[in-house]
Amino acid sequence: MTDDELDQRVRASILAEEVDASRVAASVRNQIRKPRRVALLALAAAAASIALAAFLWPQIPSVCAAAARDHEREIVNGEPRRWLTDLSAIDSLAEKQGVPASAIAALGTTGYRLERGRLCFLKKQIFLHLVYTKGGSQYSVYLRSPSGEPSFSGSVRGGGNLAYFETNHVTAVFVAHAPGADARAFARASAMAFQGLPS
Numbered sequence: 001m002t003d004d005e006l007d008q009r010v011r012a013s014i015l016a017e018e019v020d021a022s023r024v025a026a027s028v029r030n031q032i033r034k035p036r037r038v039a040l041l042a043l044a045a046a047a048a049s050i051a052l053a054a055f056l057w058p059q060i061p062s063v064c065a066a067a068a069r070d071h072e073r074e075i076v077n078g079e080p081r082r083w084l085t086d087l088s089a090i091d092s093l094a095e096k097q098g099v100p101a102s103a104i105a106a107l108g109t110t111g112y113r114l115e116r117g118r119l120c121f122l123k124k125q126i127f128l129h130l131v132y133t134k135g136g137s138q139y140s141v142y143l144r145s146p147s148g149e150p151s152f153s154g155s156v157r158g159g160g161n162l163a164y165f166e167t168n169h170v171t172a173v174f175v176a177h178a179p180g181a182d183a184r185a186f187a188r189a190s191a192m193a194f195q196g197l198p199s
Contacts, residue, residue: 060158060162060164063122063123063149063173064173066123067142070120070122070129070142071176071177072177074120074140075138075140075177076177082118083116083117083118084116085115085116087114090128093117093119094143098145099170100197102169102198103170103194106190107141107190109193110189112132112186112189113134114131114132115138116131117130117131122173127143127144128144135181137178137180139174139175139181140175140176141190142174145171146168146171148166153166154191155191156184158183159184160183161175162175162176163184167191167194172191174186
């Protein structure tokens with residue numbers, strides 16, 4: 001027998017054998033399904049944690065979310081706006097909006113430096129938008145006469161880059177963006193400074 005004949009017989013013999021590939025196919029299908037199961041479980045866990053967070057954490061007022069977006073546009077992204085830098089002009093603007101100039105003076109005692117101010121709309125309400133700096137970070141402070149919203153209170157709420165409170169004199173929202181910037185610390189210092197304002 002020649003080598004070619006031997007090759008043909010071996011080939012014919014191998015091809016004549018029935019091969020059961022069902023175990024291999026099942027194994028491949030299981031490997032394909034596993035990532036889906038893991039992804040579905042991860043998705044379900046994420047949805048559950050978001051639902052739990054929404055239930056446990058107090059909702060921030062919509063005006064605070066609008067202030068955060070405004071800060072992002074005007075301060076972080078630097079969209080051009082007309083700003084006042086003269087303190088007497090800012091005080092005059094504040095008084096016209098029902099925000100006592102003494103509130104701006106009180107903010108100046110907190111260790112943060114006033115850079116500029118302007119009026120802006122947040123959720124169809126006019127706020128005095130002030131920009132302060134400290135330690136290389138910029139902070140937006142939004143002030144208006146008290147709104148009486150139930151979500152605002154005399155105690156500082158929020159945390160990290162967003163904080164808010166209301167006194168007899170002002171509704172105040174504080175926003176920061178930079179890592180390490182603490183809007184809540186600025187808000188706490190301001191709330192204490194506002195306590196000394198005349199009634």
